[in-house]
Amino acid sequence: MAETETCPLHFPSLEELSEVLKSGLQKNYAEVRVSVVDCPDLTHKPFGFPVKGLCGKPRIADVGGVPYLVPTARLDKIYNINTVAKKIELPGAYFLGAGAASHRSMGLNAELIFSVQAESTTTPAVNGNYVAHINPADGGCLLEKYSDKYSDCDFGLLSNVYASEGKPGKVLEVNVKKRTGEDNFVSCMKKTLLEHYGDRSVGMGGTFILQEGKAKLHIMPPEFSACPLNNDEDVNRWLKFFEMRAPLICQSVFVSHDPGLDLRLEHTHCFSHHGEGGHYHTDTTPETVQYLGYFHPAEFVYRIDKPSVTHTVGRD
Template identity: 65%
Template sequence: MATCTKTEKIQLHVPKLEELCEVLQNGLKSNFADAQITVVECPDLSQDPFNFPAKGLCGSPRITDVGGVPYLIPLVQLDKVYDMNAVAKALELPGAFILGAGAVSSKSVGMNAELMPLVVTASEGKLAVNGSYLASINPADGKCLQEKYSDKYRDCDFGLLGNLYACEGKPGKVLEVKASRRTGEYSLVTCLRKTLENHYSDKSLALGGTFIIQKGKAKIHIMPREFSSCPLNSNEDVNNWLKHFIVSAPLVCQSVLVSRDPDLDLRVEHTHCFSHHGEGGHYYIDTTPDIVEYVGYFLPAEFVYRIDRPEMTHKTGRD
C-alpha cells in the first residue's frame, strides 16, 4: 500500500460497557426469544474454537473501512492491494491484532476469494503472524473450499475491500452477547447495529469482535474465482454472480458494525465466518431461527479510519 494513500479518521461515541449491556439486551429481546448481555473477562481467543493469533480483543480498539465495493463492481480494479502491516501503521497501531471481513489479493492468490482476516501485524523485531482463512469455489465440485491462508501464502495482503477491527490483542473486559431462538427478521449483527442506531440516533458507534453460531445453519456467499467480465450494475446482477450456500454450525464469525455512517461512505456491517469443518465465507443470517444459538464477544471502537475511500461510489452490493 502506497504511503500516500489517503486516510481519514473520526472519533466515535464510546458508552460505558454496562450501559451498552442494557441498551443491546433490550434490542436483542425484540429479535430473539432469549438474549443476555454481560460484561465479562475476554475468553482466551488463542484457544479452541477460535485459535486466533492473539489472546483478546482489548487495547486501543478501532475499526477501519479500507477500499470498498466500488473497487469490485461494476468492474474489478486489480491494482487495489493492501498490506495488513501498512494498515496497522495507518491505524496508528503497528503490531495490532486485526480481524474482520475482506477479499483476498488476487495478485497473491491467483484468483478471487473471500478472506477471513486474523492477523497479528509486524512490529519492531517481530514478524507478522497470519492466522487468516480464505474461502473460494472449489473448481472440482463447485462447493466451498476453505483453506488456512498461511498454508500457501507468505504475505499479509488483501484486495479491494476490508472491514476490520484492530486492537492490541490483549485480555480485558468485553461484552458477552448470548442470543438464541430468533423471533425477528434481523441477523444478530443487523439487530445489534439497528439497536445502536435507534438508541444513539445522533451519534456514531461501532462494535467489532467475534461470535460463534453454536447450533443451526447459516446462509453465506462466496465470490467466484473469476471476476465478472461484464459490468455488475445492480444488486440482482451481483447476486447472480455470487455463489450462495447453506453452511452448518459451529461457525466462528468476525464482525464489524457501525450504527451510523459519519459521512465516510462506510459499509455499515460486514461479517465473515470460518469453521473447523471446511466451510466459510460471507455471513448473512442463520436459516434455522427455531434452534439457533449465538455467543459472541465485542468491544466498542474508539475511532474509525477510512483508508483509500473510492472517489466514484455507489450503494450496490453492500449486503
C-alpha cells in the first residue's frame, strides 16, 4: 500500500461540540436535541456491530479516492482493512464508514458499508460489513452481509472510515426531526463545524438511524463505465438512484475543512434489516423525517494512497 500522510485534527470537547452542533442544526430542523451520553451498546439491535462503542484512540482514514473510480476505474486499486489498521497505528481497530467493494472478490462493482473489526496479534478480524449492489433479476437493490459469501477484508478504489478501539464511553447523541433547510443531516453538521472552527479541521465519525421517512440513495452499476465519466452529469447518469425507506442504519464520516490532503469531506453509506442500502444523499420526506445518531470526534486523519492526479467530480 502506498504512502501515508498523517495530520492532527482539532479535537474539541464533546460538551463544546454539543453546543456548536445544536446551534447549527436548529437552522435546518424544527426539533433538535444534542447531548453527551454513554454510547449505547452497539452490539445490540438495530446496529449489530462487532464492538460495543465508538471510543478509544479515534481517528479517520481516507484511502484511495474518487479519481481511482472516475473518469475511468483503476482496477488495480485493492486494499485490505487489516493493512489500513496497521497504517493508522491501531491494529484491531473497529472501522465504520463508506467505500467501494472489492471487484476482485465480488466480480462486480458495489457499495460497501463498513462495520468491521480488524485483526490483532491475538484475535482474527470480525467482518460485519454489508454490500449493496444491483440485483440482476430486477434492477433493484440487493443488500447482503459480506461475510455470508466472502472471507476476506478487502475493498477497492476508495474508502472513508472512522476507526477506534470500539470501546464504550461518552459520545454525542444527535436527535433531529422535520427538516426545514436544504442540507442533508451530515452536510448540516459539517457546515456547522466549518462555520464555527474555520480552518481548524474537525473530523467526526459515527452511526445514525433514519428512524422515520425515506431517503435518496444510489448504488453503482455492477459494471464499471466503458466510457470515461468526465463530469458530475456523466456520473449521475451512470449511477442508479433509489428512494429507500426507514429504518436505515447509516455509517458516516465527515471532516469540516481539508487540511491540504485532498480529502473527501463527507461520505455516508447505509444498510437496513429489510434489504435496502447504498450511498446516502438526503432524505426525501422533510416533513416527517427523524434522525438519531451517535458520533465522536477524531484526533488524527490519515491519508493513504492519495491520487497523484485529482479532481472534484463525483464527490457528492
